Amino acid sequence: MEITRRQLLAQTGAGFGALSLHSMLGAPAAKIAGPLEPRQPHFAPRAKHVIYLFLNGGPSQVDTFDPKPLLTKYHGTPAPSGNLKTERKTGNLLKSPFEFIRQGKSGIEVSEIFPKLGRQIDDICVIRSMRVERPNHEPSLFMFNCGHSLSGHPSMGSWLSYGLGTENQNLPGFVVLCPGFPVVGPQLWTSAYLPGIHQGVHLPNNQNKPEQLIQHLRNQQLAPEEQRKQLDLIQSINKLHLDRTGADAQLEARVQSMEVAYRMQTEAMDAFDVTKEPELVRQRYGPGNFARGCLIARRLVERGVRMVQIYYGNSQPWDHHDDIRKHRDLANDSDAAMGALIEDLRASGLLKDTVVMIGGEFGRTPSVEVSAVAKLHNGRDHNNHGFSMLLAGGGIKGGTTYGATDDFGFKAVDKPVHPHDIHATVLHLLGMDHKRLTYRHSGRDFRLTDVEGQVLREVIA
Numbered sequence: 001m002e003i004t005r006r007q008l009l010a011q012t013g014a015g016f017g018a019l020s021l022h023s024m025l026g027a028p029a030a031k032i033a034g035p036l037e038p039r040q041p042h043f044a045p046r047a048k049h050v051i052y053l054f055l056n057g058g059p060s061q062v063d064t065f066d067p068k069p070l071l072t073k074y075h076g077t078p079a080p081s082g083n084l085k086t087e088r089k090t091g092n093l094l095k096s097p098f099e100f101i102r103q104g105k106s107g108i109e110v111s112e113i114f115p116k117l118g119r120q121i122d123d124i125c126v127i128r129s130m131r132v133e134r135p136n137h138e139p140s141l142f143m144f145n146c147g148h149s150l151s152g153h154p155s156m157g158s159w160l161s162y163g164l165g166t167e168n169q170n171l172p173g174f175v176v177l178c179p180g181f182p183v184v185g186p187q188l189w190t191s192a193y194l195p196g197i198h199q200g201v202h203l204p205n206n207q208n209k210p211e212q213l214i215q216h217l218r219n220q221q222l223a224p225e226e227q228r229k230q231l232d233l234i235q236s237i238n239k240l241h242l243d244r245t246g247a248d249a250q251l252e253a254r255v256q257s258m259e260v261a262y263r264m265q266t267e268a269m270d271a272f273d274v275t276k277e278p279e280l281v282r283q284r285y286g287p288g289n290f291a292r293g294c295l296i297a298r299r300l301v302e303r304g305v306r307m308v309q310i311y312y313g314n315s316q317p318w319d320h321h322d323d324i325r326k327h328r329d330l331a332n333d334s335d336a337a338m339g340a341l342i343e344d345l346r347a348s349g350l351l352k353d354t355v356v357m358i359g360g361e362f363g364r365t366p367s368v369e370v371s372a373v374a375k376l377h378n379g380r381d382h383n384n385h386g387f388s389m390l391l392a393g394g395g396i397k398g399g400t401t402y403g404a405t406d407d408f409g410f411k412a413v414d415k416p417v418h419p420h421d422i423h424a425t426v427l428h429l430l431g432m433d434h435k436r437l438t439y440r441h442s443g444r445d446f447r448l449t450d451v452e453g454q455v456l457r458e459v460i461a
Contacts, residue, residue, distance in 0.1 A: 035197045036173050038165040041431025046460075047394030048167070049301045049354040050160065050426060052309040053294070053338060055330075056141070056182045057318030060096075060364035060380055061388040062409040063327050066128045067100040067109045070407045071366050083367050084410055086381045087135040088321070093408060094368040094380065097325050106399030113331035116339030122399040123342055123351065124392045125459045129403025129412035132362055132419060135382040137183045137316055140361035144419045145188040147448040154198070154439075156423060157307040158191040159448045161198040163437045164430065167304030170267040172201040175300055177293040178311035179206035189309065193441040196250070200309065203272075205293040210272040214264070271303050272296055284340040289313065291337035298344055301354055318360055321369050322379040342392055355394035355426050363387020366408045386412040389422065395429045397461040420453035428455045 062068050074080075075095035083090045100109040103118035108126060110118035132140045139149035146153040154162070157174035166173030176189045189200030207213040222230075274282065274295045285291040293310035300308050312318065312334060320326045338358065345351035364380035364387075371377070386405035392398060403415035424434040427448070434453050438445040 034169060035195060036161065036165050036169060038167055039163070041164060042433045042436055043431050045429065045431030047353055047355045047429045049305065049350075050157075050307040050357065050394075050430070051297045051301060051341070051354060052156070052307070052357045053334075053341075053359075054144075054182070054309060054311045055318050055334070055358065055360040056137075056311050056313070057316035057320075058137075058360045058362045058364055058382055058387075059318045060320070060324055060327060061128070061383075061386070061405070062364070062366050063096045063098055063324055064111045064114065064331075065126050065388040065390065066405060066409050067096075067111075068366065068405075068407065068409045071095050071409060074408075079367055079408055079410065081406075081410075083365070084383075084385050086365055086383055086385075088381045089370045090365050090367040090381050091370040091377070092368060093366055094324070094378070098328070104399060108399065108401060111331075113328050114335045114338075116335045117342075118339075120339050120342040120346075120392070123346060123396075124390050124398055125396050126401045127389045127391065127403060127417055127422075127456075127459070128386075128401055128405060129414060129416050130359070130363070130387045130389050130419075130422075131412045131416050132384045135362060135384040137319075137361060137382075140384065141182070141184050141188060144359075144361055144422075146190075146192075147420065147423055147450055151184070151187045152192055153446070154192040154194045154448070155189045155200060156426075156448060157189060157200050157309060158194050158198040159427075159437060160307050160430065162191075162194050162439070163427075163432055164306060166306040168267070170264060171271060171300065171303060171305050172264075173306045174198065174200040175297075175305055175308045176200040176202045176311070177205040177296060177308065178202065178314065179204050179289050180314040182311045182314065183316050193446070194439055205296060205310070206289045208275075208292075210269045213272050214268055267303065271299050274299070281340075281344075284336065286333070286336040286340075288333050288337075290334050294337040294341045298341055298350075301345075301350060302348070319382075320364070320379050321371070321381065322376050324364070324379050345393060351393040353394065355396065355429055356392040357389070357422070357426070358392075359389035360387075363409075366410050383410065385410055386416075389417075391422075391425075391459060394426075395460050397459055400459065402456065402459050415458075417456065418452065420449045421456055423448050424453035425456045425459065429460070 072095040074093050076092050079093055099112045101112055103110045104122040106122050108121045132143050134140055143149050146155050161173035191199035203213050285295045290312055297308040345354055363383045365383045368377055369379050369381040406413050427434045434449045438447045
């Protein structure tokens with residue numbers, strides 16, 4: 001009876017991940033530099049890691065980090081300059097239902113819905129002049145995550161993994177935490193045309209136990225000696241296959257990914273087990289998926305993972321078209337975790353090595369959204385013209401603001417910042433020249449910042 005190579009591998013069951021075990025058990029092998037081993041940056045870095053807290057859906061800048069007194073004064077009246085074009089119809093100006101409070105020694109005003117994050121403001125630079133081209137979730141999500149408004153390009157985390165490798169070979173270089181999927185989903189952490197080993201590893205942070213968070217990680221059926229017998233066979237088959245067909249990028253990506261999966265057995269269960277944190281620490285972060293994600297992110301960075309990205313939740317939870325007061329509920333669920341994360345990184349000394357990014361794909365209009373079907377008109381439409389983003393740690397100049405929107409918070413008018421500029425700046429902090437971090441594909445050199453991007457040197461300490 002003849003069987004194909006694929007059928008044989010399926011029946012042997014150990015998978016390509018056992019190749020790493022082969023060498024660990026003593027089989028002779030030449031030393032080969034792994035694709036995730038740390039690589040030298042272009043110049044001396046200020047940071048080594050990135051934690052990206054993505055508030056998907058579009059949090060409102062005028063209700064969070066960009067206070068506008070004139071919005072209160074002219075509440076219920078038409079905007080003097082008229083409403084800018086957004087996705088849906090908007091009406092008169094709508095004041096924020098939240099008070100703004102001066103926080104820290106810097107006295108930067110932060111919405112009352114973020115009291116604990118606000119206490120860390122002296123470590124944070126508030127960029128108040130963000131802009132993107134489109135008022136739609138999909139292209140703006142792609143732009144912030146992959147540097148292009150269309151799908152098919154590598155994510156920021158994949159670029160970092162490709163350019164710098166990672167410090168811990170027993171864990172992935174790029175981890176993505178979300179209970180399910182944001183809008184668009186896995187395309188936001190894809191490696192695209194970069195080698196497949198650099199794709200983000202998505203894990204559902206709505207699971208409490210590590211064995212539920214990372215399923216099927218350990219081989220429960222075979223002892224190491226039995227796996228060893230399979231390894232010799234698999235390695236021989238792989239060699240015969242490659243001798244006959246030559247290089248195979250997809251096969252290599254599968255082999256490398258499974259090697260990482262095997263090595264994860266030694267460390268992942270401990271890294272992802274937040275119950276090993278003291279009860280008082282877990283209380284500081286608070287309950288819920290996002291809080292668990294922030295605590296896991298801190299534990300992963302402590303263990304050398306290059307980038308961790310946490311999406312606030314599935315779909316687009318911050319997308320409040322009908323009632324902006326719902327922002328308070330989401331802030332209550334996320335504020336403690338974000339504040340505790342920055343506080344813990346600072347206390348351990350890791351904040352100087354870790355860039356923390358906080359923001360969504362766009363902001364929201366200062367004017368009320370008008371709908372023929374909505375029962376309540378107290379929400380805001382998408383706003384791509386001007387909104388806020390937070391940066392902290394890793395060489396960022398804390399206790400500062402950068403840029404500004406107009407008097408009502410509609411449009412970036414002073415020092416407008418594009419996602420390309422954010423990407424260029426973060427890469428710079430990690431010792432990478434965004435113009436030199438390229439990959440040849442389809443006849444041209446691609447990069448995260450496309451053909452744009454400026455390092456925001458004023459936000460660097």
